[in-house]
Amino acid sequence: MRLGIDVGGTNTDAVIIDDSGNIKAWSKQLTTSNLGETIYETAKIVLNEANVKPESMKGVFLGTTHVLNELYYPKNLAKTALIRLTKKPSKIKPGLFWPSHLSKYIIKEFHLETKYDFTRQIPHYDEIDHESVFKMIKELEKAKVESVCIVGAFSSFYEDEENNLKKVIASHMPSLSVTVSNEIGSIGFLDRENASLLNSMLSFVMKDALSSINDIFKNLGLHCPYWITQNDGSLMKVEEAIKLPIFTIGSGITNSLRGASKLTGLKNFIGIDVGGSTIDIGMVSHGHPQTEEGPVKVLDIPVNVRLPKVHSLSTGGGNLVNTHNGDLLIEDTIASDITKDGLAWGGELWTISDSFLKIFPHSFKDKHIKYENLEGISTEDCLKVVNTVSSRIREKIRQLQPKDQYVPLVLVGGGSPLLLNNIFTKFDKAIQPVGYQICNAVGACYAPLSSSLDKVFWLNDRTKEEIVEREKERVITELIHKGAKPETIKINRVEEFPFDYLKGEMFRLKIMAFGDL
Amino acid sequence: MPWKITKEDIRFISLGARILSCGGGGNTRSMEALILSVMKDDDVIEVIPIHVVRDDWWVTAIGIMGSTVLFNEDLPTGEEMEIGLSLYEKEYNKNVDALISIEIGGVNALAPLLLALKRRLPVIDGDGMGRAFPELYMTTLHLNGIPLAPLSLVTQDNMKFIPSSYTSDQAVHEAKSFANNNGGHSHVVGYGASGDEIKTSMLSGTLYLAYRLGKIITSYGDGIIRLKQIKNAFENSIYGELSLVIKGYVTEVSRWFENEVIVGKLFIESYTKQHNQKIEIQFMNEFFTIHNGESIYRVPDLIVFLHIDSLEPISVVDIQRAQSVIVLVIPAPNILHTTDMLTLIHMKESYQLLKKEEDQ
Structure with a gap:
């Protein structure tokens, strides 16, 4: 159970x-x-x-x-200090492309000189420059820093330096949370720094x-x-x-897609999750929700972490509808509790759900809905809302549909009854499984274990194949260690990337494996 | 008309340069971040159009060569270009009066700007490629006989000066091996020439065009109007007439290795059903060819991918299945179509690559 x-x-x-x-x-x-x-x-x-x-x-x-x-x-964000470990300090300021409500949490910036030079391959690493570290720790204490983020150049080649510095800081300030960038992302300094800083700020959450x-x-x-x-x-x-x-x-939509797969038994489909503030559309192939990594943005901040590949439409069931100078507007703001604030429920706010209910009454089996409350809004306007929302969804679906075979649509999420049999019919192979309202929780139950690797390797007299095999073994061992049943382990992907200008001497390897508990 | 670049303009130039990069040219983010970090709100960079360039000026071209992946990991300090220019001036015993970008497509459009700001030098409105090409020598400057050397190369902890006695081929070889041995990338100051020579060999007006394109894309207004403005911007430039090849979505992308370079192809299906159009596009460092049934477009013409709503350019690295795109083709300036230039950019070898793939 x-x-x-x-x-x-x-x-x-x-x-x-x-x-x-x-x-x-x-x-x-x-x-x-x-x-x-x-x-x-x-x-x-x-x-x-x-x-x-x-x-x-x-x-x-x-x-x-x-x-x-x-x-x-x-x-509840933490006041964060950034420590860059690079050969020389860069004039690039951190948090440049950030919204100000987040960048203000970067309160301190330090530079420490790295001893690592990847071109020489072997780190000239003696020990940490304790004097500069002590000085820095004093400043961290004085500034009442709540979290520290260490980003070292080339940490995806060589993580020891970040990790060692973390140990030293932790020994002086044990209660401080410290993020090291090698645990967050791979090559690409600024994007990794962004993701690491966000992680650091989220320490308390x-x-x-x-x-x-x-x-x-x-x-x-x-x-x-x-x-x-x-x-x-x-x-x-x-x-x-x-x-x-x-x-x-990004786990919410991933759970929802996996739940949709479990509830329908389908392995390949397009999942449509109709929520309060967004409609999220994603693709499941071979039972796995598709993910993507870099260049992705979180609140316009470029980061290099893996995120589910979803298309979010800001037309969820709770989004407000308004008329402005005769134009119909779907706003970004939402009703926080539609069963209180929505017109159909006796509230004051005209939402997308209300518009659908006007055109398609009885979509929701909710005895609290009073249809007479919808008399004040025009059928024509509501129809416009319905058409706008449905054409946006249809457009996305059309783009996602694989060309060789038409995959079914699975509608989940609390708002999905608004679409089923109204916009999407049997003709679209649209399915709404029993349990659609709790699809995310169902999906969470079936989440697999995973183990992944994204690192850069020097060949050092080994063949590429040797390294790939060794790392594959390592990933599998880690999965078993986490508790995966060996017979369920599947290597999901192995990708190699060469570096131009450094012919064949080094390569980046990505491995991803899944296994069931 | 001479004009001045303000801090606010940097992001427009960065965006426009990515359009002209045809999917290649490297990520502009580090360089943009560097300039924005250094530039004060009231700082300006002077831009000199072709007819104001003085014949007796000494001009050098500025760029970054090598692996863009490694460049994006190895944050520049912001001092490299100044060191490079000082080295150049000291070793060559000549003062530089103005700067020009080696390559307008991508990160190199921004490369001279920081140096221009710090040394209070003007930047010439133009460049040596008119788009992005993968190699340092694939420039109209080289084509017109401007030697690459003397050349100064600077990385975070090393520098090298290659004197004028080196032929361009030798200089390219030296520069590559220096980059290889020093972290995979290097800042470059070279292609020195008199204002007179630069004027007759550069591609003129490309910096302003990049700025215009970036400005149009970020302006409010619906897609069709902005697309029309983009068309107009190209019409008032050295490029040919823009045509919209397809509005559609990527149905398939595949990538593989060929001679240790990632190459790939993708298919796009049109939105408009009546045409039932489907086209194939091949790419290497940049978008390379379009097969569209009867017609074919190829390098050096500019093949540009824009996001269908935002009109932001999409690179060969970032292009993915199910993306909605607009594909544009802009005929390259005439000089890039000359036989000599086509030889310089190895169009022959590239055709072979194409053929090999078709045989598979």
């Missing part, structure tokens, strides 16, 4: 799935500012409803969009949300292992998530 929990911006869902894949029970609660409490309440309800013993639970799987929300609306998780699960009588889902849809330990929060920012 598995317990999946999805903490979204608006709702928190929990689901219990038995070993044959049947949903035993599910619950949905509004997400409050106290995440621990929300998780506790939602889990408690679903455990009661399913009437299963907590001991029979094999694992708890937690997905959340909490970290991403924090970047949009910061409440996961820590505060999850530090009590041990006690919460204990209080619920759950003594099984528990996991957090990350951007590529695979699992990470809670300790890892606390250390590397940046890797969870």
